Amino acid sequence: MIKEIKFRQVGKFEDTKFEKIHNEIFQDSSYASKLAALEISDLIKQKQKEGKPCILGLATGSSPIKVYEELVTLYRLGELSFNNVITFNLDEYYPMDTDNQQSYYHFMHQHLFDHVDINPENINIPSGNINLEEIDQYCIDYEMKIKKLGGLDFQLLGIGRTGHIGFNEPGSHRNSGTRIITLDHITRRDAASDFNGLENVPKRAITMGISTIIKAKRILLLAWGHKKASVVKKTIEGEITPQIPASFLQDHKNITVILDSEAAADLTRIKTPWLVDQCIWTPKLKLKAVTWLSEEVQKPLLKLTDKDYNDHGMSSLLTLEGSAYELNIKMFNHLQNTITGWPGGKPNADDTKRPERANPAQKRVLIFSPHPDDDVISMGGTFSRLIDQGHDVHVAYQTSGNIAVTDQEALKFGEVAQRLAEGNSIFKNIIDVIKSKNTGDIDSPEVRLTKGLIRTMESYGATRYLGLPDHKVHFLNLPFYETGRAKKNPIDTPDINIVKDIITHIKPHQIYAAGDLADPHGTHKLCLDAILETISIIKHEKFMNDCWLWLYRGAWHEWDIHDIEMAVPLSPDEVNRKTNAILFHQSQKDKVMFQGEDSREFWLRAEERNKDTAERYDNLGLADYEAIEAFKRHYF
Structure with a gap:
């Protein structure tokens, strides 16, 4: 059944007056990732039938991992071959050795390349160990290799909280090409967990430019989780600006942004759908709308007026409920009933309107x-x-x-234990291991x-x-x-x-x-x-x-x-x-x-x-x- 579903490939998205990029919202990111993988698979097969190579632009980070897992599954099931695939990755940290576990070279081999039949010579990942004085020519050569192949048939993207695509940070221009760039502090902070601390995250990276990305014939951008909601809204609904590099994608004629429900939460049609079109006023949507209105006009619930509702696109809700007075009372009582000093239920009390059951009294x-x-x-x-x-x-x-x-915290406890247990080599060994660790080493x-x-x-x-x-x-x-x-x-x-x-x-x-x-x-x-x-x-x-x-x-x-x-x-x-x-x-x-x-x-x-x-x-x-x-x- 899943194979029968395709993403619509359309031009500029104009289903609402707010959205400028076609997007699809899914409750489950795993399901959406499977659909993305199937589109890539279909493209690879189509190119094979035509006797042509399939030129893929690939992304790293957490967003595409499940896409790669699904592609590997299709290969293992014998439904897909990568023998005609040529890949170009978006970026790599600089400096970064290929054997470093935090490198994108390692990431791509771990999640995809080591598990499929792609020709190693067809794998292109920006090098993180090029001499600094050679980087400009290296980047030009990377661009030229893509152009000689006719450009990217497909580009898979994630998006950073700064609005970056690849490592094109705020300030990147539409005409930017492959280059070395300084990473934004937010980007480095988001990567800190992978590097066991912010101080270990590289400050620079080599990235494919926006100009190269938007020349791809087809683009899918993935965004999961509520941390991406704000930048997704700016990308899809905001003005095109170098401060949100992903906003340049609004000019692309064949792009789909794939979102889970949390990443889509700030889109106008999701957050305040009554501002977009007629609504089916479910009890949950009524509560969402009324609490939003109260905070928007900075009035307590019981002071909201008919005019407040009408001025904020909720006239249909008033028609349904009769008056602001009746609606305000209903929503106020609902919220009042959520408050309880008895999280385990109040014994011997009417629990009809309480959030928890009275019985059993001791849970x-x-x-x-x-x-x-x-x-x-x-x-x-x-x-x-x-x-x-x-x-x-x-x-x-x-x-x-x-x-x-931290290692320092463990070292402190290890040294205390060693003093208390003189002669016990276990604690000395632990202390020695911690002191000899290199940055990024896995703990014993x-x-x-x-x-x-x-x-x-x-x-x-x-x-x-x-x-x-x-x-x-x-x-x-x-x-x-x-x-x-x-x-x-x-x-x-x-x-x-x-x-x-x-x-x-x-x-x-x-x-x-x-x-x-x-x-x-x-x-x-x-x-x-x-x-x-x-x-x-x-x-x-x-x-x-x-x-x-x-x-x-x-x-x-x-x-x-x-x-x-x-x-x-x-x-x-x-x-x-x-x-x-x-x-x-x-x-x-x-x-x-x-x-x-x-x-x-x-x-x-x-x-x-x-x-x-x-x-x-x-x-x-x-x-x-x-x-x-x-x-x-x-x-x-």
Whole structure:
């Protein structure tokens, strides 16, 4: 069935007055990646029938990985050959040796070239070890080789948060060719997790120019995740400007931008569809529209007028509801009912309009935490409240979190241990390994164990502080994580079995899990995938009929107001208690390995995020709380 679906190849996209590039939105990036791979496969086969080479421009980064996986699958199934394919990659870090695991040369061979029958002589990747004085001529030669082959038949692109395509950073001109370029700080910061720290990310790169890219006969641009939403909107709806290099793609006559739902979230037709066309006013869309309007005009919900609705494209909603007064009351009551001081349900109370059930009064609760501090960072106040209200609370740390511990931190603990255990060669060996490491080296199993133990003991400190007994703290150490580098393995059967065992052992009435997919190195998403896959396997078990799954978000992002289904208010004392629990994770306090775009320490960003959520509720006209932790229910 999937092979029957094609992307429409059209000219400039004019379905709405806002969008200037044709785009397709998919709920699932995996499915969209398969479609992209099938288009590439069809092009390769068509060129084979014509007896011609197929000239592909290829991208690196996380976005195209699943495309390459699908192409490899098609090859292994005997449905595709690469014997007529000639490839040109967009870019490479400079300086960068081909044997460096962070090189794009290594990336392409790891994900595609080593697994298919492409002729090695047909692989072209910019070299990161050309002498500086030879780079200009090298870049000219790279351009000329593409031109002699008749240009690119197809170009696969990703997009950076700066709007870069290839490594064409802000300021790049439409007529730019292949050249060396200085990387934007945001680009380097986004790559920091791959290089074990910002200081190790190269400051320059060689990139194919915008002029070469937009001469390709066909372009597919992939964008996944909410971190790309802002730049996607600027690319598709904004003006053409060198400050958003991807915006030059608006002039291309045969391009499709492929998005998942989160990357498309800021597009006008998704974020505010009532400004584009007539809407089907579902309850969810009504809530989204009314809370948006309240924040847009800076009025509490109950003060919105008919004129406010009419002036902002919502006259059809008023016609449906009768008046602003009736609609405002309905939305206000809905939001009021999301607020509860009883996250496990309030015993002996009417739960008709409460987010959680009253019964059973004492629930079995399983909190999944991707890393050993996400529990307290994301829901430390709710965690504490559940314990205090007498529920049978368990926490399961899905990964060891060892990669987020710096060598300096591990060295400190190793030296303390050595002093306490004089004559024990284990600690000396660990210390020697750490001191002899080169930048980018993978940690030895002994060093990973040491770093994992640091995070284990910090977790015990935090959970003991909150009053949770040690026997209710579980360290799953899922195998997918144990690669020693930021890039993880796919979730596999051993991971699923471990998650299945803990759920079936506890038989929880409530599961809390991280729904924050903005994690800079993807562990949150993989951990959630493991939980959802497990639930799909065991959902027919009798105890699962009484199990609800609540998703929290982590240190990088919060649910939108219209998505929140349970809001747990925190007092000033509870905010302090949550902060103190976070501070037990000392290895993460002063130097965060995977900071993302937020330079604040985790305790501060968590505190300010929770206070901001409370302020948004207050601005909507609801009660004024010190802070709020927010949750969204996932239905299965």
